[in-house]
Amino acid sequence: MLLEDILGIQCTDTILMIRPSGFRFNPETSTSNSFQKKPSDSWKNKIHENALLEFDSVVQRLINERIKVIVYEEQSSDSLPDSIFPNNWISFHPNRKIILYPLQSELRRKERRNEVLDLVTQRLGITNWDVLDLSSNENKSMYLEGTGSMVLDRVHKIVYAADSIRTNKEILAQWASEMGYKIVSFSTNFNGLPVYHTNVMLTIGVNFAVVCTDIIPDIPERNTLIRSLESSGHRIINIDIKQMSNFAGNMLQVQNSSQESLLLLSDGAAKSLQQEQLSSLSGFTKLVDVAIPTIEDVGGGSIRCMIAEVFY
Numbered sequence: 365m366l367l368e369d370i371l372g373i374q375c376t377d378t379i380l381m382i383r384p385s386g387f388r389f390n391p392e393t394s395t396s397n398s399f400q401k402k403p404s405d406s407w408k409n410k411i412h413e414n415a416l417l418e419f420d421s422v423v424q425r426l427i428n429e430r431i432k433v434i435v436y437e438e439q440s441s442d443s444l445p446d447s448i449f450p451n452n453w454i455s456f457h458p459n460r461k462i463i464l465y466p467l468q469s470e471l472r473r474k475e476r477r478n479e480v481l482d483l484v485t486q487r488l489g490i491t492n493w494d495v496l497d498l499s500s501n502e503n504k505s506m507y508l509e510g511t512g513s514m515v516l517d518r519v520h521k522i523v524y525a526a527d528s529i530r531t532n533k534e535i536l537a538q539w540a541s542e543m544g545y546k547i548v549s550f551s552t553n554f555n556g557l558p559v560y561h562t563n564v565m566l567t568i569g570v571n572f573a574v575v576c577t578d579i580i581p582d583i584p585e586r587n588t589l590i591r592s593l594e595s596s597g598h599r600i601i602n603i604d605i606k607q608m609s610n611f612a613g614n615m616l617q618v619q620n621s622s623q624e625s626l627l628l629l630s631d632g633a634a635k636s637l638q639q640e641q642l643s644s645l646s647g648f649t650k651l652v653d654v655a656i657p658t659i660e661d662v663g664g665g666s667i668r669c670m671i672a673e674v675f676y
Contacts, residue, residue: 365519367570368623374518374570375619378432380484380672381423382450382475386443387415389662392469393446396529397560399609400664414658419448422654422667426628429652430620434487434674436480447475449665450672451563452509453499454480458675461494463539465510466501468530473502490676496542501535508535512561512669516545517568520596524566524589525549528558548592550585554605563668565608567615570625572648573598574615576608601644603637610636611666617649618673625649630656630666 388411394400403411426433438447446452446469453476455463462481467473476499485491498508508514513531515524523545525531533549540547552559559565559579567574573593580586593600603612612633619625627649634642634653645651660666 370519370570371619371623371625374568375617375625376673376675377619377621378434378488378674379426379618380434380436380450380456380480380674381419381670382436382438382447382480383419384412384415384444384448385438385440386445387412387448387659387663388445390445390469390471392471393664396468396557397664398555398557399560399564399611399660401661403662411658411662415448415662418656418659419670422656422670425652425654429626430622431618431626432621434484436483442474444471444475446472446663448659448663449512449669450475450480451669452512454672455510456484456672456674456676457543459494460490460492460676461496463510464495464497464499466499466507466535467509468507473499484674488674488676498535498539501532506532506535508532508539509561511673512563514539515562515566515568517596519570521545522592522596523547524562524568526552526559526562526565528560530560531562548589550580550589551582552579553581554579561669563614564611564665565613567613567617567668568598569617569627569648571597571599572601572645574601574603574613574645576603576605576613578605579608599644599648601641603641607633607636611660612636614666614668616668616671616673626652628652628654628667628671630654630660632657632660633666
């Protein structure tokens with residue numbers, strides 16, 4: 365398969381982003397997300413304003429890089445703390461398939477809105493979506509938080525998933541059966557807890573993978589992950605726990621309208637990487653770093669979490 369064909373399968377040129385109306389610290393998610401930092405009282409009044417400045421800067425940067433960005437402008441009445449992270453509740457797939465996901469935080473469940481789908485439908489001119497709704501699993505306290513819980517090798521049909529309260533194995537198996545994917549799952553230990561989402565410790569590109577193997581305590585599971593990545597043609601770029609804590613694992617490779625591949629990462633992640641790691645990544649793809657410190661600190665997620673890839 366030609367590299368440009370692989371790029372077209374793995375990397376989208378169209379993304380969905382949500383401009384929030386009430387970005388703030390979510391205490392419900394902080395119990396399992398140790399990346400979140402609770403803001404001081406003096407900082408609270410500036411959080412939403414700073415997040416919007418960061419968000420708008422990211423959108424403009426992506427547009428300048430010739431990526432198609434669909435932005436949903438959240439209404440002030442919504443005021444949802446984590447709506448800036450849409451990839452947890454929706455994913456778009458070829459053949460016009462949409463999957464809706466169960467979320468652990470009750471505050472986040474209102475993020476699933478028909479208005480968002482209506483906007484995507486309008487922008488793309490698509491009306492006959494095939495929707496798989498898994499959200500009813502919330503009634504059984506079972507969760508699978510989209511492409512936060514799952515990192516997808518779309519070319520080889522492999523789904524990588526770190527076990528956690530937000531990544532239920534039963535729903536994962538249902539997803540894999542529906543989508544025709546093989547599962548590679550593993551346990552993690554980060555600050556005494558499972559890492560809350562797989563996409564903070566693993567990024568899958570066309571021919572590279574960024575991964576923090578140090579947080580996988582079970583050596584056979586670690587080796588299985590490494591073998592799977594290598595056998596599917598990915599050059600592994602290992603990051604340490606400190607780099608992962610700076611969101612160096614939370615990247616996303618996309619393509620622009622000229623079929624140029626771009627790796628989106630935060631400037632905090634870029635600054636944490638060694639020159640050798642940056643050079644290796646630059647050999648595979650163009651690096652596009654963005655400054656989102658407020659979103660990272662308060663929300664506990666980075667640029668990958670802010671993007672729902674739109675395949676159709």
